[in-house]
Every structure is written in C-alpha cells, then in structure tokens.
C-alpha cells in the first residue's frame with residue numbers, strides 16, 4: 310500500500326545555516342522517493358535517452374554490460390547534478406509555484422543530506438565511468454555535471470538572460486558521452502549531436518519561460534522574458550528554430566546517418582519551425598491569455614528530441 314504523507318506547508322524563508330530544511334523542522338523524514346525526486350527523473354529521462362542513442366548510433370559496439378554501466382553512469386551523474394542544483398536553489402524553488410512541491414522547499418529533507426547525496430552520486434558515477442568504461446568518457450561526464458551544477462546553476466542562471474544559451478551546453482553532453490563510451494574517441498558525428506541539443510535548448514526552455522515568466526520575476530531570476538520582454542523572447546525562439554532545421558539534417562548531409570534519419574529530421578524540424586513561428590510571430594498577449602501555442606511548443610520540443618534521436622538509432626539498425 311502506498312504510504313500517505315501529510316501535506317507540508319509552503320516553505321517560507323531561507324535557512325542560512327544550510328543545516329536544516331527551509332521551514333525549520335522536517336515534516337516527514339526523507340525516504341527514497343524524495344531522493345529519487347531530487348534527481349529530476351522526468352527531465353533526466355530525455356538526458357538518458359539521448360545518451361543511450363549516442364551510444365547505440367556509434368559505429369562500434371561494446372559489451373551490453375558495459376553499455377548498461379555507461380548509461381547508468383550518465384543517469385546517476387545527471388541525477389547528482391540535479392540534486393546539487395536543488396540544494397543550491399532551495400530558497401528560490403520555495404518561491405515559485407512550479408517548484409514549491411520539491412522535497413527541499415517542502416521540508417522533507419535536510420539541505421546537507423541533499424548536498425551530500427548529490428556529491429556522492431556525482432562522484433560515484435564519474436569514478437565508475439572511468440574505471441569501467443574510459444577516462445575520456447568520465448572526464449566529459451564530470452565536465453557536464455560541473456557545467457550544470459556550478460557554471461549554469463551558481464554562475465550563469467542568477468546573472469544573465471543568456472544563462473540557458475551558454476548553460477545549454479550542460480544538457481548537450483549526454484549523446485557525446487554515450488558515443489565516446491562506445492568508441493573511445495570524439496569525432497564529427499557526436500559533436501553534431503551536441504550542437505543539435507545546444508540549439509534546441511533555447512526554444513525548449515523559452516517556450517516554458519514565457520508561460521511561467523511571473524514565477525521567475527517573483528524570485529528575481531533574469532530569464533529572457535523577464536529581462537528583455539515577451540516579444541524579444543519570441544523572436545529568439547524563432548531564430549534558434551530556423552538554425553535548428555539545417556543543423557538537424559547535417560548528420561545525414563555529412564554521411565554520418567542515412568535517409569531514414571535525414572527525412573525524419575527534416576519533417577520533425579519543419580513542424581518545430583512551424584510551431585516556433587506561431588509563437589515567434591505572435592502579437593502581445595494579455596494577462597488572461599492561455600498561452601496555448603507556447604505550451605504546445607514546449608510539449609513538442611520534448612517529443613521532437615525523443616523522436617529525432619530514436620530516428621538516428623532506427624536508421625543505424627535499418628539503413629536504407
């Protein structure tokens with residue numbers, strides 16, 4: 310039977326000692342579900358999927374046990390980085406509707422436990438990747454963890470509206486890591502896969518930022534719609550979607566993928582461009598606007614990346 314947990318009060322102020330949860334006392338001691346939630350499993354599912362596709366699309370095969378270990382390391386490393394992100398941002402998360410139900414703002418976990426968990430599983434994943442797979446893959450995994458947990462979360466996010474453009478590099482590493490785990494080296498194809506996610510990230514995130522703008526404004530995070538306004542954000546979304554179209558077909562153009570991938574990439578990116586144009590060319594919205602085109606673009610962005618990377622793998626095993 311599922312254990313029922315009492316609703317926790319909305320978290321108030323920051324605990325400066327960093328030793329206790331935000332609302333002073335634990336409401337319910339943390340259990341595995343809280344630690345699991347700390348890894349942002351829904352977001353990381355796509356990170357893991359793109360990492361797996363990078364590994365499967367590579368021209369060399371490794372033993373299934375090693376392949377499983379490599380993907381496990383990517384998953385655990387990404388989860389560790391997500392835990393560190395939430396440890397650092399616990400007070401901000403408490404102030405935003407979208408994030409207030411997370412374990413730390415809800416007082417289900419000590420902040421130090423979240424930090425220690427994040428450090429332990431991040432370090433463990435890098436060490437295992439190095440010992441079992443390769444130190445090059447381990448080094449790239451370590452860079453991506455530090456990129457997300459430190460460069461993006463601590464440095465860029467609170468400082469610049471270009472935070473996710475530069476920070477987008479963090480989420481673009483998994484297919485590169487998967488590829489390097491399989492082949493032991495970096496080549497053009499994994500760099501192209503990195504570039505695709507890098508250019509996909511701004512429309513993915515800014516579509517969401519447009520409809521949760523007030524949350525970010527409330528806690529003082531300088532996301533683009535807050536700082537530059539809605540219209541500028543809409544134009545930027547469109548620009549990145551235009552760039553993504555030729556970029557997504559480049560793996561086929563350079564001969565790194567076949568026509569199943571090429572046709573899929575073109576079709577998927579055309580739909581992405583159409584939805585982005587609907588958002589990008591939209592006039593000002595009023596306060597009661599449902600932001601349906603923005604919500605649809607965000608949902609499609611997730612589907613897009615799943616489908617694009619799935620096409621890459623199908624293409625690899627069913628070349629036409």
Ligand code: HEM
Nearest residue numbers: 351352355356359407473476477480481506510514517611
């Ligand atoms: C700097 C880069 C990125 C930022 C700032 C960002 C931000 C976000 C945010 C704020 C959400 C809403 C999540 C929530 O409310 O819990 C989200 C959802 C999501 N993101 Fe990203 N994202 C980024 C990159 C990526 C990357 C690289 C991937 C995967 C390759 C990814 C996959 C997802 C998925 C799958 C969801 C939907 C989760 C759900 O179904 O609830 N994101 N993203």
Ligand SMILES: CC(C)=CCC/C(C)=C/CC/C(C)=C/COP(=O)(O)OP(=O)(O)O
Nearest residue numbers: 352356383386387390394453454457479480
């Ligand atoms: C292997 C490895 C380390 C991969 C990195 C994974 C990854 C997808 C990084 C991108 C960042 C991400 C999910 C940001 C969420 O934004 P946020 O943290 O600003 O969102 P929030 O407001 O929901 O906390």
